[in-house]
Amino acid sequence: MSTISRFRAELREDSPIVATATPRLTWSVATDESDWMQSSAEVRSGDESVVLDGPESVLVEWPFAPLDPGERRTVSVRAVAASGTVTEWSEPLEIVAGFLAEGAWRAQPIGFAAPAAPAQPALLRTAFSVDREVSRATLYYSALGVIDAELNGTAVDDGVLAPGWTSYRDRLVHETTDVTALVTPGENVLGLRLAGAWYTEQYGFFEFASRVYGDQPAALAQLELEFADGSRETIVTDGSWRASVEALSASSLYDGEAYDARLEQRGWSAPGFDDSVWAPVAVAEVDAPTPEARIAEPVRRIDELPVVEVLSSPSGKLVLDFGQNLVGRLRVRVTGPAGTELTLRHAEVLEHGELALRPLRRAAATDRYILRGDPAGEEWEPRFTFHGFRYAQIDGWPGEFDASAVTAVVLHSDLRRTGWFESSEPLLNRLHENVVWGMRGNFLSIPTDCPQRDERLGWTGDIQVFTPTASFLYDCDGFLTSWLRDLALEQSRAGGVTPLVVPSVLSAFGGATAAWGDATTVVPWVLHERFGDRGVLRDQYNSMRAWADVLLAESRGTGLWAGTFQLGDWLDPAAPPDKPQQARTHSDIVASAYLARSLRIVADTAVLLGHDDDARRYGEHAEHARAAFVAEYVTPAGRMMSDAQTAYALALQFDLVTDPDQRAALAGRLAEIVREDGYRIGTGFAGTPLVADALAASGRTDAAGRLLLQTENPSWLYPVTMGATTVWERWDSLLPDGSVNPGEMTSFNHYALGAIADWMHRTVAGLGPDAPGYRRLRIAPRPLRQLGWASASHETPYGLASVSWTRDGSTVSVVAVVPPNTTAVVDLPGHPITEVGSGEHRFSFEEAPAPERSSPLGLDSSVAAIIDDERAYHAVVDAIAAIDPDRAATFRTETVWAERRTLRQSLIFTPPAVFESIERALADL
Template sequence: MVTTNVVAETTVSAASAANPAQTAQPVWSDWSEPVAVEAGLLEPTDWTAAFISPANGPNAAIGAFGEPAPIVFTDFALPAEPVSARLHVTAHGLFAAEINGTSVGESVLDPGWTSYRHRLRYRTFDVTPLLHAGAGNRVAALLGDGWWRGNLKWDNKPNRYGSRLALLAQLEVMCADGSRVTVATDPSWRACESAVMANSLYDGSTIDLRRPVGIDAATRSMPSFPVEVVGAPTHAPANASTDAAHTRDAATQPVQLVAPDGPAIQRIATRPAVKVWSSPAGKTLVDFGQNAVGWVRLRVRGGNATAGKTVTVRHAEVLEYGELGTRPLRGAKATDRYVLAGDGGRTLEPVFTLHGFRYAEVTGVSDLRAEDVEQVVVGTGMERRGWFSCSDDRLNRLFENVVWGARSNFVDIPTDCPQRDERLGWTGDIQVFSPTALYLFDASGLLVSWLKDLRAEQFPDGNVPHVVPEPDAERVDPPACAWGDAATIVPWNVYLATGDEDVLRRQIGSMTAWVDCMDALAGPSHLWRGGFQYGDWLDPSAPPEDPFRAKADPDVVATGCFARCAAVAAEAARVIGDEDAAERYGRLATEVRRAFRDAYVTADGRIASDAQTVYALAIEWRLLGDARLEALAGDRLAELVAEADCRIATGFVGTPIVCDALAKTGHADVAWRLLTQTACPSWLYQVTMGATTIWERWDSMLPDGSINPGSMTSFNHYALGTVADWMVRAIAGLRPTSPGWRTVDVQPICFDGLDHAEARHLTPYGMVEVAWRREGSGIALEAALPPNVRANVMLPDGRTATVTGQGTYRWHAAAGDRPQPQSAGA
């Protein structure tokens, strides 16, 4: 363990040319309290524990899918009072650990989901207060199916990674007498059954309260039986390859035990029920007011807790015809059950499961009251980093819907939806959403971990799986633009948000391998044509049964993605000092752009398929190479938006960039009308329909209140919420202009109909804040900066200013003509 102290200097620059009023003065902070830094288990030889699994018992196949969740445990003695104790633990499956009857840590669903065939995460807990000198210490862990052997896809197939649950635990204790004690999983441990009769991330859990409830109670009263070692962990050597050419064969790619890169999954909050009522069919329904991810905590009172009675809780995101709208769940049962013991009131809460829901249906409890139920919100414990608000409450609700969508779908990996039988790490979704996610939350740790999995599962030819982690070891996906682009774009966006060059150094092999894959597919023409493509996925004009059928030509989209990824790979190589690679991929990007123009762009600026998305990507990804062509493309894009009555006409590829492309080419007013449209399809249509998260489809719910008939309909899906990023950059006017927010632009567009707007973001340097407000016929603008950040300011009347360093700066300007902000780069 190493301790150190920190002191910070605050500086303020001279006033700018625009002569803003300025507050705050430079100061030195006091020395911080000592900060302790402690290393984990760094080498394979640091581990003495072995994976253990129940060997037999009342159910001979205790290690097989579908049996009661087992508990493994051991007792031990300490020669003196503990002064330091750390529990290092992981599992094949999920674990919930206790020491002497007290839960270890506050995380849930440990150890989370990584590419188990390559990387298995372990957690470390400080358990010093839970131990005592002498005999009678007990460490125990409940094991659950989780991602290891639970259902992960729509085919209802278990045991994707294995059929045996197992625990690996190593408790290291330093005692007051100087002695050290290590308690590690080995054949001397014992196992027993628990009260958890079934557990599934998708289907829910069943708990029989007539059995001993709780881990400690079960170990002290249930019959025990032996455990057995099921295989020692293997480790990649310290100099393991970091390029993209990893095999996905677990036999040749050793599994690494790895420490976490980001925070654990946690109970984030609890929300009370806002309404309890009886449905038309006589069902007891509960509304929590917010679509979220987690589970229901239910209290049964002594008078309604009859022995043997089953309490059932079903979950859904929406109502349809007054009842739970469960069709979007597809195969996921999303149902928790409790068999009551009749021993008085209890608080019921499931284990090893997760539901996406706003509404619940409760049966088996008479006289249910709102105070009896609450929604436990669960997600990765990411720190909130970005905020936005304005005078239009509809836009505020839209922004909060994006926040809730991100919170709901960042459960250890970036998933596509949290409610149905498909909660997977779709690469295309996070590729488009990563800038927004990194503005809203400190998602860098989660994404760094996920990128390591992507690199591990990337195919030798550079192709990228459509989902990461990919549960099916033998599956080979065809290359798909926008989805495979995650290998190149996501690490670049993490770098832009954090300024961390190491993420590029770690991922550069993966980034360039994907570009090389596209290059091989395109061939000498530099045009990626044919093959499988998702294209502009979920274009609103596509029929419910055929989401591939977008207006944008998939070949145009694929070639545009190729050019963009090549350009980003060149920039990443330049950042880390690989000038040869930077020159190579920069030249390739130029050649692909030229091929794009020659094949798909006419002299008058028309682009093949004449869809909003192709113009947006050509403008934003700098494919046209000519100011005249860019202006023509912008004019045509604005025409297409107007012809659609400012209703959205883009899918996954076009939606994140359409407003930027309009604003960049002088059509910010059209982007504003697109944003504030309320007719279907539009962002605010969802808000008018009562949405509290972003939908998967523009019309996931139809105007008559019925659910879209497509088989793929989610009401909590962040991809179409990328507009939140544009709202911050355009409406509030806050945009980073260098990696890690070292420099920013402050250039708000004070749209007609808005009285004020503000945004703030906790950057690596500290909080940056921007706010503007109408005052009489003018605009009052304010910017607050932390130390060492420079802001380039454009006032609404066209004046400019540059300010640097800690302080709050204020300007007043005539409303004037609205300046046009630049686009957001990659």
């Protein structure tokens, strides 16, 4: 039997609201029929029905007349297989055109008329009467800042920090909410809580921080009432509204909120409240852009975490550990005398038992609550701020503290989870979960670099390297498409140069920057590759081409991008803590590599979109840049001018070197460098997503696996061994002695270095796309010898795909599930490449013998036997101590002996020079 299992319009599934008059349709099929392939589909809406020939079922163009503003439609689909079987009609899909007609937006931006301070929070209200039956009521609202909307005392939706952050000078987003059920006969009240958030925040570093957009927030709202008799009425924000300050006296994303519950005005947004002492609002004199409908999911409360441990710091402070570095805020339930003040401070790690506050820089990350003294108890959660934290210090708690009285509320954009990975190695699984949590915390309205310090900005380089991983883990097509609109607007303001951060708030940083500005081309290209979204290429094409033209101007006809300021391979672990740009790979190599890559992407995009002249022009420039890179930076013998991991990875993975002999030499030298580095990571932002791929693609999966599974610093697993629950900004944000890295810039929640997860999905487990949107999958696991099994699954636009493998001796067994309406290329070691249809498939292959080790001990195969004998264990530790006492000290605790995993892992990566000492120690037994 075959059924339609998923059906959606445009890019959101959390709401029937669409932001376009011609929403694209996507459906997937569940069936027990193998090799199922769609031959046609029928889409109906009301009395209209359209037959669509062919297999297309992802982001299919709207087949009906465009939607009118506010129009509601229900649509159903059924699919016909090539075998002739037909699915049942899908459940009707409700679609609501959540936008206003051109020129219909009448709301004015309003705020508090006499603010006591910058970024003054306020309550805004208006009353209106309803004397007829309401058939539909729709609220459209936005802000220069953030608002919570209430109608007759009830929240209109469950969004948080609405409408989010956009490039306020050029783009505002409005929420669209059906409030029909909240409107009552007689008096009604529409109330708005208003705060500044991103609009009034002070951006910039140290003494250069300033308010970029404005000093005071403003709200915009438009309530459209449609009556049963066909008449209409519109309520808009204007000078007739009333305003008051409230218990929320101060609100800041960086600093936190201050709330005095004694000043609450209960019932302020409900009928019957006396607002005679409230003041008229001020209509803001700002040139605000007309808001557009939301295309991405809003921020919501996603999860709640309890306290896992109550600590007392050395200074006697009450510290709560939530067991997970998260993004959100605290909800407290407390009883105490009126006037009691609670202070809530937040931090990601502890240093010497106290909150580590230095990494926050000038962000106070502190919330304050003054109790009103309700004997029945009171509950409070900050409303317009968020923090990045695992630990919270609470000062001023009245009476005995109860851990159940405090909950951590997790916030992020409400994206649908689509990707999973597991393996036989717990450390690797924890790394993957750290990547997931890092994405959750930093995909909050926009893709940010970090969520805790005085930054939280849309750094373009971070998302450029992370988009492949992000698009596997979550359905982020709409989220990033929305952000790309802001990127194009900011780029246009800068004459084609893409800023380092989007929205652009760092005026001191200018000029084209490689790997960061290249988000302009890379992010839309990856969205097309992973979601099958050609529309994002179409919408961003002018932006992509403008960036390519900037690059051509930078190269001045040479085909190289050299001699300008660059961030380069940012945060190479060899760089000094206070100079993260001083990488081993010269920044000109990074810039010139990205020059060639972006030109190639624009040329390929032009081909897809049918821009033949552009395809020819940018294709020629791309080839010129590629050849210039090789001539300038690659020796004929296959050495890079910067003899560093990132340089080789760029040359190989961007296909800049095409000569087979040169490629082989480059790959060989990369493997040598990785080995010489003791299988420790030697890359920063530019090289980290590429180095494992570059090794594995050249047949050096063993080296890539040892690099991935290394636990000594710098490595992906070192932070895991140090208790990390998110990905760090620096490889050693926390030093082995538990102290925080001395660099001024240190975050414990940065997703960029977590880009390795994409390789884990595609290569370690073996599941990746072979055609846009996973129309054709690639099943190509390359099992790591240190793992007994691994698996990955991904909810593609066509349905759930998965690959898992297990090892039994030298035999590796693979199970793959291919969704209906797709095929898969199967590439297994020792087997010819084949193609299969949908359904479950099982394969097996014999693993090649492990490469010989330089030690006669053969530790790869015998290390478990060595350390599972207690006498041998201590002999090995003594042998290591003779060469490296500090390292050996790690293994002298009973805890490590009980677990033994740490030493087993360490021995696998022990340099050959240590082996002789270990051999002698074992021989003496």
